[in-house]
Amino acid sequence: CATDIEIIRHGVPAMIDGDLPFNRGFTPGHEYMGTIVKLGPTVDEFQVGDRVTVEVHAGCGRCQRCREGMYTSCLNYGYRAKGHRANGFSTDGGFAEYAVNNINTLAHIPDEMSDAEATLIVTAGTAMYGLDVMGGVIAGEGVVVIGPGPIGLMGVGVAKALGAQPVILTGTRDQRLEMGKRLGADMVVNVGREDPVEAVQRITGGKGVQYVLECSGAPNALNEAARMVNRGGRICLAAFPAEPVPVDLAYLVRNNIYVFGIRGEGKSATHRAAALMAQKRFDARLIHTHTFPLADVPTAIRYARERIEDAIKVVVQIRET
Numbered sequence: 001c002a003t004d005i006e007i008i009r010h011g012v013p014a015m016i017d018g019d020l021p022f023n024r025g026f027t028p029g030h031e032y033m034g035t036i037v038k039l040g041p042t043v044d045e046f047q048v049g050d051r052v053t054v055e056v057h058a059g060c061g062r063c064q065r066c067r068e069g070m071y072t073s074c075l076n077y078g079y080r081a082k083g084h085r086a087n088g089f090s091t092d093g094g095f096a097e098y099a100v101n102n103i104n105t106l107a108h109i110p111d112e113m114s115d116a117e118a119t120l121i122v123t124a125g126t127a128m129y130g131l132d133v134m135g136g137v138i139a140g141e142g143v144v145v146i147g148p149g150p151i152g153l154m155g156v157g158v159a160k161a162l163g164a165q166p167v168i169l170t171g172t173r174d175q176r177l178e179m180g181k182r183l184g185a186d187m188v189v190n191v192g193r194e195d196p197v198e199a200v201q202r203i204t205g206g207k208g209v210q211y212v213l214e215c216s217g218a219p220n221a222l223n224e225a226a227r228m229v230n231r232g233g234r235i236c237l238a239a240f241p242a243e244p245v246p247v248d249l250a251y252l253v254r255n256n257i258y259v260f261g262i263r264g265e266g267k268s269a270t271h272r273a274a275a276l277m278a279q280k281r282f283d284a285r286l287i288h289t290h291t292f293p294l295a296d297v298p299t300a301i302r303y304a305r306e307r308i309e310d311a312i313k314v315v316v317q318i319r320e321t
Contacts, residue, residue: 003030029095029316030056030088033109033118043103051109053121053274054094056264058102060084071104072129072266095297097318107271110278116291116315117277120154120284123313124277125270127155127213130236130262132162133269135211139163142209144200144228145185147216148176150287150313151238153183155213157282158273160184164211168203170196171216175310183282200228208233217241223248226257237261287312294318 033053036046046052059071060083066074076082078090085091085102092099109118131137143164145155148171159167160183169180170189177188189199201208208230214221217239225235226248235257252259265273277284289312292300296316303311 027092027094027096027099028088029093030086031119031122032087032094032099033115033121034094034099034318037098040103045103046106046108051115051118052106053109053118053270054087054099054101055105055107055122055125055270056087056089057266058083058085058087058105061104069267072262072264095294095316097294107274110274113274113278114285115317116288117285119315120150120288120313121274121277122265122270123150123287124154124158124273124284125265126151126238126262127158128273128276129265129267129269130213130238131155131158131164131211132272133267134260134262135213135234135236137162137164137211140165141211142166142168142204142207144168144170144209144212144225145180146170146196146212146214146221146225147218147239148173148180149215149239152213152215153180153287153312154273154282154284155215155238156180156185157183157284158276159213161276161281166203166209168200168209170199173310176312179286179312182286197224197227210234212236213238215239219243219245221245222259223251226251226255229255229257231255232257234258234260288315290314291317 036048036050036052039048057072059066059074060076063075074084076084080090087093137143141164143159145152148169156167156169166186167184168187169177169185170191171177172192174190177190180188187203189196208228210233212225212228212235214225214235215238229235290303294316300314300316304314
């Protein structure tokens with residue numbers, strides 16, 4: 001994940017109060033799967049040998065947000081002494097042969113799903129959280145996805161599986177946009193050749209859409225998204241802009257547009273995304289472009305960082321199979 005690169009470079013994105021995110025001995029990696037080799041004495045939900053995927057966040061379980069099921073917004077985020085853990089963020093992650101996890105972060109992997117595909121469940125779960133849980137997207141609503149990165153492409157697949165119509169993907173790379181079509185996008189817009197707002201208005205007959213999933217972090221993306229949705233529309237921000245961005249707040253207020261951000265999955269969205277993937281409602285495997293052994297993690301990170309060979313999701317294989 002690109003977030004791993006940011007953690008290695010700078011620490012946790014959108015730095016928050018709490019314990020230091022890592023030190024020289026820190027193990028990153030927060031989108032991973034594995035096979036259970038040992039259980040705690042009270043664990044009966046899983047068995048040794050089970051294949052599981054791992055959510056990033058395990059909230060403290062006692063703050064207001066955790067009691068609401070919003071453990072990604074845990075008020076004790078980063079404070080391990082109070083029970084919070086974020087795999088690969090505030091506690092060691094998955095770039096290792098073994099990792100210790102809270103059972104609240106685990107989800108069973110269907111037998112028919114490969115290990116590599118299972119590493120994509122959390123990415124799809126993040127899109128599910130933004131579209132389904134927080135966004136309330138229902139069948140028949142129009143959705144625009146801005147940015148054909150991993151979350152954006154999974155957002156296309158999830159939106160289509162939820163019944164969204166039309167699903168429009170915008171971006172700058174034709175190859176990524178074509179992949180979006182294979183994942184279910186009804187229309188794609190190359191923003192290098194066409195104004196995205198005008199394109200969305202043209203496609204929708206001037207009505208706009210009900211929902212925008214913003215996955216690019218581009219400086220003007222929010223203002224453009226506001227002009228893609230109709231009155232009362234919703235905008236989900238799922239990317240970190242590199243710098244502060246100016247926003248036309250008056251336009252948002254006048255048009256009763258709802259804007260919210262997400263940081264990872266939540267409310268068991270990962271489990272529902274896994275179910276959609278197991279049902280082959282969309283083919284998440286399309287975004288898995290490269291695989292490297294654990295010994296080549298630096299190369300894997302370089303491929304992801306520099307987008308070598310148009311790398312999208314780069315998988316690190318811990319052990320040979």
